[in-house]
Amino acid sequence: MSILVFAESQNNKFKKSTFEAISYAKDLATLLDLECIVTCPAETENLEILSQYGADKIITHQSDELRIFTPTRYAEMIYKTAAAHTCKHVIISQTYAGKAIAPIVAAKLNYAIVTGIIDFPTQEEELVVTKTVFSNKAYAKVHLPKENLVMTIVPNSYELKQQKGQGSIVNHTFTSSSHVLTKSIEIMKSKGKVPLTEAEIVVSAGRGLKGAENWSMIEELADLLGAATACSKPVSDMEWRPHSEHVGQTGITIKPDLYIAIGISGAIQHLAGVGSSKNIVVINTDKEAPFFKAADYGIVGDAFEVVPKMIEALKNSQS
Numbered sequence: 001m002s003i004l005v006f007a008e009s010q011n012n013k014f015k016k017s018t019f020e021a022i023s024y025a026k027d028l029a030t031l032l033d034l035e036c037i038v039t040c041p042a043e044t045e046n047l048e049i050l051s052q053y054g055a056d057k058i059i060t061h062q063s064d065e066l067r068i069f070t071p072t073r074y075a076e077m078i079y080k081t082a083a084a085h086t087c088k089h090v091i092i093s094q095t096y097a098g099k100a101i102a103p104i105v106a107a108k109l110n111y112a113i114v115t116g117i118i119d120f121p122t123q124e125e126e127l128v129v130t131k132t133v134f135s136n137k138a139y140a141k142v143h144l145p146k147e148n149l150v151m152t153i154v155p156n157s158y159e160l161k162q163q164k165g166q167g168s169i170v171n172h173t174f175t176s177s178s179h180v181l182t183k184s185i186e187i188m189k190s191k192g193k194v195p196l197t198e199a200e201i202v203v204s205a206g207r208g209l210k211g212a213e214n215w216s217m218i219e220e221l222a223d224l225l226g227a228a229t230a231c232s233k234p235v236s237d238m239e240w241r242p243h244s245e246h247v248g249q250t251g252i253t254i255k256p257d258l259y260i261a262i263g264i265s266g267a268i269q270h271l272a273g274v275g276s277s278k279n280i281v282v283i284n285t286d287k288e289a290p291f292f293k294a295a296d297y298g299i300v301g302d303a304f305e306v307v308p309k310m311i312e313a314l315k316n317s318q319s
């Protein structure tokens with residue numbers, strides 16, 4: 001008996017959220033005395049790394065049909081693997097791809113599905129997890145069935161855990177028997193930007209920046225640091241920045257090594273999405289701003305003076 005994890009990749013490289021999902025699955029497999037199996041297309045680079053996060057076995061699938069991501073095909077790869085290996089649980093990261101695949105996998109296997117999981121099960125009489133509900137506006141505690149379950153884990157909600165061990169790699173040939181209703185012909189990627197959920201450094205700004213026209217200094221600082229940019233909810237609501245940058249309870253959850261918050265008050269709903277960052281630097285004119293309580297380093301100062309000085313210092317250090 002086993003738990004199956006889907007290992008998602010981008011440009012044939014595994015995503016950080018994949019390692020989190022495997023770390024989660026390995027801990028659950030240990031708790032339930034199950035094997036942790038990981039599956040993905042065969043083309044993905046560096047398959048061995050999956051063992052470092054807890055894969056006991058890696059099942060890859062060779063197929064031209066898996067070259068471009070198509071939800072029905074990827075779901076088929078997963079549910080066929082789950083059925084062939086009598087997997088009690090299937091774990092998928094709650095990324096854009098994961099959200100498209102997971103319901104198909106659950107329906108085809110006739111499994112229950114629990115989406116938006118943000119913590120590891122507590123073990124009382126039954127396993128209980130916390131999941132987001134109502135577009136992340138609230139949380140619910142859910143009892144998990146003992147088997148026949150698909151779980152989606154919110155990226156950046158579980159610690160990466162390195163393991164010792166060498167999982168075996170088994171390669172299969174995959175031929176789809178599903179009727180594909182939609183087909184991806186081309187994938188156009190945004191250029192030069194670090195994806196927010198993958199970024200190790202994030203430069204984020206809030207309403208303190210006064211207007212969309214002032215974001216050039218935020219982007220320049222982010223470029224110099226190799227960082228992604230993010231923003232508070234009101235900023236994306238006012239369309240100063242795209243909604244894809246909105247972090248917090250109703251936005252994206254992130255856990256970078258360094259989060260620089262500029263002109264953001266630090267409301268509880270904002271902290272819900274960024275509070276687990278390893279190091280938090282806050283720049284705010286108001287020394288009473290709640291964000292300073294969550295900060296590792298704080299600068300009480302005007303963003304329009306502090307940020308240009310940071311940019312200048314970084315340029316000097318890099319020249």
Ligand SMILES: Cc1cc2nc3c(=O)[nH]c(=O)nc-3n(C[C@H](O)[C@H](O)[C@H](O)COP(=O)(O)OP(=O)(O)OC[C@H]3O[C@@H](n4cnc5c(N)ncnc54)[C@H](O)[C@@H]3O)c2cc1C
Nearest residue numbers: 206207208232233248249250263264265269270284285303
């Ligand atoms: C159900 C619900 C869900 C929500 N979800 C989210 C969410 O996911 N994410 C989110 O961010 N918010 C969310 N909010 C909104 C949240 O409560 C706050 O209103 C919001 O985070 C405030 O954004 P802000 O800090 O950018 O703006 P403000 O609260 O207006 O704070 C601006 C800050 O900038 C400082 N400042 C002003 N001028 C300068 C300057 N020149 N230099 C430096 N600092 C300056 C000010 O001192 C202040 O602290 C949610 C609210 C609700 C009710």
